[in-house]
Amino acid sequence: MEVLDNKCPSCGAKITFNPKNQKWDCEYCGSKFTLEEMKKYNNASSEKANKKTTPKKKLDNLDIYTCKNCGAEVMADEQTTATFCVYCGSTTILKDKIDGGISPTKIIPFKKVKEDAIKAFKGLSKGRILMPKFFNKEENIEKITGVYIPFWTYDIKASGQIDFSATDIKTWSDYNYRYTKTDKYLVKRDSSMYFSRILVDGSSRFDDDLMDSIEPFDFNDLVDYNHAYLSGFLAEKYDVDSNTAIERANTRAMNTTIAMTEATVVHQTKVVASNSIALTKISDDYILLPVWMVNIKYKDKIYTFAMNGQTGEIVGNIPLNVSKTIIMSILLFIGIALITFLVLMVIGG
């Protein structure tokens, strides 16, 4: 098994990708390199430059590698494709893991740095008075890590016929009677539409709903995959295959197709009577998307937060400060009841 490392072409120290200038910065000698330069110095896609490393032992699902920088043992599980050495902090890219199965075709490199993520996370307390104090304190967020998460994208074409049962109800009345007129219609529509790059989380390790919530990504930043982008970050490999993940994309495409078609039916109520929409996968793509992740333990429960590493959108379910919530509810209730009572007294009195 192979371990890839990105080394500074000028001094040989470890080198990482800097989202701020989208270049590779050497912390040691201060050199900066573009992707072309990295490629030129046989770093980015070179295999010869790196010694072959095989996992020494297998420990359950963990493979153990030797860090090329300091010789310490690095543990990585099946899905990890890039990790850090816990001793010296140097990035280890596990090349054969990337190659096992399909390798990503595209990647959106990180745009947001760790400081952006910390700032966004601290901003969560704004306007959220029920958030527990110190929940987003610095030491909790310190552990925030940039992870390239595997996603599947699907181009899907939807086409077919949808029949709706539609109803219009009109009521009117004269002095003696109330009239109700119910008109029923059968409405048939032929629909076709195209969806491009519907995203589906390809890793079972991350909650699908959480990954839905950090959408959308701007695909204009999508570039060809190069493992050099992984340096400085963690990376995961997909473990949900394309044929399984597409279900989620199909459901979303179907819902939108029905909704778009339904919008063209101008009746008061409409119910799908029959649906023969066929969804065809035009293409799929395995891509890596940048996400800042942090797990926070609060009252024995783990809360996972994710920030879109491209747009800065931060999501996660924030725990409630239960006692604060209860006290506030009671105070609000008493306060409003008192004010209402006084107002009623003034009006009624």
Add this chain to the structure above:
Amino acid sequence: MKRYLKIVFIIVISFIFNIKLVSASTNTNIRTDSNYLINDWIEVNDSNRNNILTTPAVDAKEKIYDFADLYDDEEEKLLYNKVNSYINSYNMDLVIVTIDKNNKASPMEYADDFYDYNDFGISSNRDGVLFLIDMQTREIYMSTTGTAIDMYNDYRIDEALDKVYQYMTDQDYYEGTSDYIEIIGDYAEAGFPKNNSSYGKGSFNPVVVSIVFSAIVTAIIMGILISKNKLVRKATTAEEYLNKESVNIKSISDVLISSNTTRHKIERSSGGGSSTHSGSSGGSHGGGGHGF
């Protein structure tokens, strides 16, 4: 001696006759600008001065004011007893007025003025009902004041007058009036109508209203605050991935399959409100009329 007896007889007869005359007709007092003969709560001003002066001032204890002479003495006595028993049972005043000349704009105005500018009504709310038979406009009119406004909502007034106007058309004034007193007595016996907005307003419990209102508002506010902490939502649509130009929806057909019209008789419930208006005195009345 015979002559003496004769004189006594004539005196007795004329005395009885006189008393009869007094009870059959209605005594009215004269109102003047120096003595309006009205209750203290009424403020006299230019707009109501004329209304006051044109309203007969009567003894409020008589209850039956048969200016149009529609009842005979016996009937008047019977009505008086019924009226008294109504007043005692339900704690509301009841006044019966008949007129053959209406010197006011409407039966409503006559009834309201008659009630307000004489000393009618029980308690400080002047609770009570006035029933007017106006022979000039050929209308019966019922004016309500105080609690009677709530007791006799528009629906009850309409129903009561509906039931008795035919008697008046048939010139059965006594029967009609007597029936009317019975009907309004039955209503009072049944209690206040339900869903009476006017009564409801006076009776809702402000504590209950405050608690319910506050519970709802608190739930909404807390719901908003709590939902702010939930940022994870499953995506169920793919709208952001839809290529807008690719959308092609063709209408194949839009056919009317069936059309069905049903009708339901509108139930006019006995609930509902009491509409009120202000008389020239400024007092508030409910009421309604019916031609005959």
